[in-house]
Amino acid sequence: MAFQARSSPVKHKIKRNAENVPPNTTPGRGGSNLCGDSPLHCKSGVKAAVKGNFSAGTTPLHSSPGLPPRPPSSASKIPKRKLLWEQQNSEQPADSEKSSDTGVSVLVRVRPFNKKELLEQSSAIISKASTNSLSICDQHYTFDAVADEDSTQEEMFKLVGLPMVENCLAGFNSSIFAYGQTGSGxxxxxxxxxxxxxSGKPPSAERGVTPRVFETLFSRIKEEETKNAEKQLFFQCRCSFLEIYNEQIADLLEPRHKNLQVREDVKTGVYVDNLTEEYVSNMDDVSRLLLKGLGNRRIGATSLNTESSRSHTVFTCVLECRYKTLADGMSSVRRSRINLVDLAxxxxxKQSGAAGERLKEAGNINRSLSQLGNVINILAEIAQSGKQRHVPYRDSRLTFLLQESLGGNAKLAMICAVSPADSCKSESTSTLRFAQRAKAIQNKAVVNEETTSDSNLLREQIRQLKDELKRMKSKEKQQGVDGPYSSACNARRSYNLLRLSLALPMTVPATVDSDSDEEMEIDENAVEGRENSVESIKENTVNDSRENDHNATPEKHDEQMPEYFALAQQRDPDKADDNQARRREVEELQDALEVAMTGHARLLEQYAELQEKHVALVAKQRRIREGVTDVRQMAMRAGASSSQLKWLESQAAQIVALNLEREQEREAANEEIEFLQSQLRDTAEAVQAAGELLVRLKEAEEAAAIANDAAALAEQDADRMYREMEKLKRRHATEMATLQQRLLESRLQRAAPCPMCVMAERVKFQFTDVDPDTAAAAMEAEQDAAALEQELAQYKNHTPMEAIDEDEDEDEDEDEELAAESGGCDQQGQGEELYAEDSWREEDHRDDAALEQEEERYEESSTPGEHKEGEKIAARNDPCEQGEEEDSSRDYYEHHRQDDGFEDEIHDDLYDGSEDRCNF
Ligand SMILES: Nc1ncnc2c1ncn2[C@@H]1O[C@H](COP(=O)(O)OP(=O)(O)OP(=O)(O)O)[C@@H](O)[C@H]1O
Known part of the structure; x- marks a missing residue:
């Protein structure tokens, strides 16, 4: 009957209560076992390793006023059930130890004075009285442990972290909370x-409890896997990291995932929808996640802490341990969760000096902490009175998310951090009161273990694979909505599921036990039709693997794989931005993953059927063996007659023949199983490679999409800059033209006296009776013109972009100079014009947009005549048009010459000069 019950497809869910010692998977580990109870409650374990005599689990709570007496243990109410494994290996703890376990331990850590407190010359008000008690201003408190200013990170880990690692390995959910005033550590x-x-550096001695927990967890996993190789232990860890900021949950591993929702499911319990979970297998993986998550966390400076956490952060690791019982082919999975919570x-x-955003954050932090306190108060009350009450877990995200750790199925360690300074007296007292109330909570931790037959496990896997396939296909359709960013996340998820599933067949025992029992008899019916069934399975395997469009055969996939790799390798790294090719590859890999999933699910189905048949066959064999033994014994007891002996002999001969037949069939079945296993292994390897490649490609695709976005932005910027530059060039040209125009005008106006001056000079040399004042004025005007030309030449020599900045700075000076010059030449009207332009430029400085409008308006509103004038000015800038300009200048001078009767010689001199000046 027992066998039938085991082979039935009904899943056996076995949960052990907190009092049961979890299975000891390390029988050889001196004194240490996979102790479900923390060493805070065990005699063995790390207790001895920690400084002082730490015996928190058995320490009665302090009986200060208001402190509730320790609630009676509810352990006796929980029915005890044991696993076979447990019975074989466990060591029962003493009853006294069991009864004191509430599943909650509270530890207080007093940090050293900080710089501010030292500067203020604060005095210490907290003193450690013993390893588990302290006093603050004459009030005495007892907890499970007290760590003073001298405690190291290593000691803290041994007190809190190590027990949690052992709990987690034993299948208990575990949580570590850090609570306390801001800046308390x-x-x-x-x-x-x-x-x-x-970094290439060794890990710092200041690394905290969390990194140390994982260091130990991985080394213990390795130890367990080696020591229990025959049980085919298989561990898997996946981690997530979230923060609760202003009552909103954000994914610290995927910061784009904001405002995530907490959901509750009968099967999975409370979980966060859409939260990223990453598989980790070593310390580097965890460090990477921690650094990433902590980098994304909200921090801010307050007067009490320059790097104050403004949110609650929760790092969660789900540990799954699968193992197999060879005797009955049953598989077990132990699933535990460890939450590491750093509360804001x-x-x-008044003390933190928070204002603005910090004040709003502080309000939210205090509100959610008071809701946590409220839940803890009610739980403490329930534990004391034994009366049920509604616990308002749903009042805040924090308590809703972590309800399992608060009065539920988890071991809880609460670290309460305090400052020793008198300035923090009221905060420290309130933290210690909180710690006291937390100590009164009773948690009901149980080992979370499920035992199931292999075929059920496989069927569950098949269901998951099929669901995932459906989800993948529907997600593909939604790609447009989700965008490329979600694709790597989805691919990772599918790949992880497949990886988990692929790991399973490896844990299946190789073949049917070879039975060397010569005496064993077999019923004819036991093997009847088996040959047919094996044949049909064989056929199905081959047909299924070749049939229909999906052709999801591992063989085909195997053939396809080198192509993917070849494609990936052929890729020219220089053409990494060839998004289309990459997209094609990704699609192909996506298809391959789907194909692999379908093929794998089909193989698993066949494997599950074979497993079921195998288990049924083993059961029949056992029953036949028992029957034959019974018959033998009865025959011996009755004393066999000669006819009976003959009959028995003939039966024996038949049995031998059947045995031979059965042996052959068994070999065939074994071969079949081996073939299936090798196929599964091949698929596993191929799919694993494809999956990894796919994830990498998806990530590359994401990176390319981000780079493309950046490039598009840069292009837009460049366009804008180009337009800006063009505009500035135009403005520059206009300004140049205006300046030239003015220069020309000023030159022309001065040109009238100028020839006279030159002539005067000449006359001065030739005729000494020339008026000296006239000559001096002419010289001065000539010098002014030369200076102006020089400035213009400098201005022209600048490239427009270089000139822009200087232009703006120099504009005013230039204008001033021009104005001065104009004034010097008595050009009153021009001076006014310059003034007008000056104010226009001022406006330009103030508002660029206004300038553009001004320019546009100028261009639009210019009369045809003005345009003509503008064109004329621009033409002067154009070297091709210079000839015309020269002609007009020549006309001008010609006119003057005729009017004033200048000498040809003098005119030529002047004309040469003016040509030079125009030739910019
Ligand atoms: N035990 C300790 N030994 C040495 N330095 C410590 C200790 N505890 C805290 N500190 C230092 O005190 C400062 C504040 O600590 P921490 O940031 O851990 O406080 P907190 O309680 O997390 O504050 P908040 O709630 O504002 O985030 C840090 O610079 C930290 O290095």
Missing amino acids: KTYTMWGVVHDPT GSERQ
Whole structure:
């Protein structure tokens, strides 16, 4: 009957209560076992390793006023059930130890004085009285442990972290909370200085509890896998990291995932929808996640802490341990969860000096901490009175998300951090009161273990694979909505599921036990039709693997794989931005993954059927063996007659023949199983490679999409800049033309006296009776013109872009000079014009947009005559038009010459000069 019950497809869910010692998978580990109870409650374990005599689990709570007496243990009410494994290996703890376990341990850590407190010359008001008690201003408190200013990170880990690692390995959910005033050392204790694996430096001694928890977890996993190789232990860890900021949940591993929702499901319990989970297999993986998550966390400076956490952060690791019982072919999975919670610090506005955004954050932090306190108060009350009450978990995201750790199925360690300074007296007292109330909570931790037959496990896997396939296909359709960003996340998820599923067949025992029992008899019916069934399975395997369009055969996939790799390798790294090719590859890989999933699910189905048949066959064999033994014994007891003996002999001969037949069939079945296993292994390897490649490609695709976005933005910027430059060039040209025009005008106006001056000079040399004042004025005008020309030449020599900045700075000076010059030449009208332009430029400085309008208006509103004038000016700038200009200048001078009767010689001199001046 027992066998039938096991082979039935009904899933066996076995949960052990907190009092049961979890299975010891390390029988050889001196004194240490996979102790479900933390060493805080065990005699063995790390207790001895920690400084002092730490015996928190058995320490009665302090009986200060208001402190509730320790609630009676409810352990006796929980029915005890044991697993076979447990019975074989476990060591039962003493009853006294069991009864004291509430599943909650509270530890207080007093940090050293900080710089501010030292400067203020604060005095210490907290003193450690013993390893588990302290006093603050004559009030005495007892907890599970007290760590003073001298405690190291290593000691904190041994007190809190190590027990949690052992709990987690044993299948208990575990949580570590850090609670306390802002700046009291929660973050330092929980994370500390996280090691950067790329730095090449050794891990810091200041790394906190969390990194140390994972260091130990991975080394213990390795140890367990080696020691229990025959049980085919298989561990898997996946981690997530979130923060609750202003009552909103954000994914710290995928910062684009904001405002995530907490959901509750009968099967999975409370979970966060859409939260990224990453598989980790070593410390580097965890460090990477911690650094990434902590980098994305909200921090801000307050007067009490320059790097104050403004949110609650929760790092969660789900550990799954699968193992197999060879005797009955049953598989078990132990699933435990470890939550590492760094709560935001409580703060008083007066003390922290928070204002604005910080004040709003502080309000939210205090509100959610008070809701946590409220839940803890009610739980403490329930534990004392034994009366059921509604616990308002749903009042805040924090309590809703972590309800399992608060009065539920988890072991809880609460680290309460305090400052020793008298300035923090009221905050420290309130933290210690909170710690006391937390100690009164009773959690009901059980080992989370499920035992199921292989075929059920496989069927579950098949269901998951099919669901995932459906989801993948529907997601593909939604690609447009989700965009490329979600694709890597989805691919990773599918790949992880497939990886998990692919790991399973490896844990299946190789073949049917070879039975060397000569005496074993077999019923004819036992093998009847087996040959047919094996044949049909064989056929199905081959047909299924070749049939229909999906052709999802591992063989085909196997053939396809080198192509993918070849494609990937052929890719020229220089053409990495060839998005289309990459997209094609990704699509092909996506198809391959789907094909692999379908093929794998089909193989698993066949494997599950074969497993079921195998288990049924083993059961029949056992029953036949028992029957034959019974018959033998009865025959011996009855004393066999000669006819009976003959009959028995003939039966024996038949049995031998059947045995031979059965042996052959068994070999065939074994071969079949081996073939299936090798096929599964091949698929596993191929799919694993494809999956990894796909994830990498998806990530590359994401990166390319981001780069494309950036490039498009840069292009837009460049366009804008180009337009801006063109505009500035135009403006520059207009300004140049205006300046030239003015120069010309001023030159022309001065040109009248100028020839006279030159002539005067000449006359001065030739005729000494020339008026000296006239000559001096002419010289001065000539010098002014030369200076102006020089400035213009400099201005012209600048490239427009270089000139722009200088232009703006120099504009005013230039204008001033021009104005001065104009004034010097008595050009009153021109001076007014310059003034007008000056104010226009001022406006330009103030408002660029206004300038554009001004320009446009200028261009639009210019009369045809003005345009003509503008064109004329521009033409002067154009070297091709210079000839015309020269002609007009020549006309001008010609006119003057005729009017004033200048000498030809003098005119030629002047004309040469003016040509030089125009020739910019
Ligand atoms: N035990 C300790 N030993 C040495 N330095 C410490 C200790 N505890 C805290 N510190 C230092 O005190 C400062 C504040 O600590 P931390 O940031 O951990 O406080 P917190 O409680 O997390 O504050 P908040 O709630 O504002 O985030 C940090 O610079 C940290 O390095």
